[in-house]
Amino acid sequence: MTGLGSTAIGPGRTAADGGLDLEQGTSPVDVLATRLARSELLRQVPGVAHGVTGRVPSMGTAEGNVGYSPPRDAADAWGMRRRWCQAAGLNADLLATVGQVHGVEVLQADGKDAGRGARPGSGRVGLGDALITDQPGVVLMTLHADCLPVLLVDPDRPAVAAVHAGWRGTVAGIVGRAVRAMTDAFGSHPGRLVAFMGPGIGPCCYEVGPEVVGAWMERGEVAGTDARWAIRATTTGATFDLKRANTLLLREAGVVEEHIDVHPDCTRCQGNHWFSHRGQGADTGRFGAMISITASGTSRGIS
Numbered sequence: 001m002t003g004l005g006s007t008a009i010g011p012g013r014t015a016a017d018g019g020l021d022l023e024q025g026t027s028p029v030d031v032l033a034t035r036l037a038r039s040e041l042l043r044q045v046p047g048v049a050h051g052v053t054g055r056v057p058s059m060g061t062a063e064g065n066v067g068y069s070p071p072r073d074a075a076d077a078w079g080m081r082r083r084w085c086q087a088a089g090l091n092a093d094l095l096a097t098v099g100q101v102h103g104v105e106v107l108q109a110d111g112k113d114a115g116r117g118a119r120p121g122s123g124r125v126g127l128g129d130a131l132i133t134d135q136p137g138v139v140l141m142t143l144h145a146d147c148l149p150v151l152l153v154d155p156d157r158p159a160v161a162a163v164h165a166g167w168r169g170t171v172a173g174i175v176g177r178a179v180r181a182m183t184d185a186f187g188s189h190p191g192r193l194v195a196f197m198g199p200g201i202g203p204c205c206y207e208v209g210p211e212v213v214g215a216w217m218e219r220g221e222v223a224g225t226d227a228r229w230a231i232r233a234t235t236t237g238a239t240f241d242l243k244r245a246n247t248l249l250l251r252e253a254g255v256v257e258e259h260i261d262v263h264p265d266c267t268r269c270q271g272n273h274w275f276s277h278r279g280q281g282a283d284t285g286r287f288g289a290m291i292s293i294t295a296s297g298t299s300r301g302i303s
């Protein structure tokens with residue numbers, strides 16, 4: 001858990017600044033480019049583009065939301081997807097999404113899946129909580145409001161993954177399953193993978209019930225570390241640290257700690273910048289974690 005240089009979002013960012021200060025001549029896409037969360041570690045991999053969208057008060061009708069499900073405004077969200085993608089150097093028409101069910105299903109996307117789940121009414125790749133691909137020309141995206149996004153890159157193939165990990169997915173080991181799926185499908189070596197955990201709800205705000213603690217502690221040790229490392233007792237119960245838990249699970253799957261970049265934000269504490277189910281209610285927006293291979297061929301850059 002060494003913050004390997006996730007970009008803080010935008011110049012002059014403070015916990016309290018909510019609105020936008022649009023200087024003359026600054027386009028909305030320029031603004032969104034400063035608000036994308038990106039990992040310096042992943043940016044070192046040539047031929048791969050990524051970005052995590054955020055919450056930007058005054059952007060669109062729903063503050064930059066990219067989720068379609070009611071009561072959200074799908075037309076506005078599609079417009080926001082296009083802007084965010086443009087800001088990230090990605091093509092929104094090539095987005096591929098899944099129906100997320102807090103499970104452990106990992107789906108493989110190929111070229112024909114590009115656009116499945118991009119525009120409103122364009123379907124989806126399937127039901128599941130992780131997408132993997134080794135195909136350029138498809139942009140993987142998972143949607144979040146507190147649940148942790150994890151982006152994975154195999155710089156050798158290259159191949160990429162986008163994972164949605166809430167407590168259920170975490171306890172069930174979705175991120176390790178995604179690593180194994182990349183190994184099975186693409187011959188990826190876990191020790192070469194690079195991971196970016198985006199913003200998610202922090203242990204400061206994630207009180208959980210005994211069913212969560214019990215399900216996680218059943219693992220005993222994870223990657224040689226007491227599973228208790230991700231649980232903290234409070235006066236009223238316990239908190240669960242999704243980032244710590246998923247770091248352990250990645251290490252258990254063979255990913256080296258130096259290749260794991262963790263964004264520091266808690267989505268609830270930094271609610272001005274992220275949609276938070278716990279902080280803002282069930283009807284709040286969704287932010288998207290996106291990743292795509294932009295060029296084929298062997299890449300280098302991470303040793």
Ligand SMILES: [Zn+2]
Nearest residue numbers: 204205266269
């Ligand atoms: Zn918090």
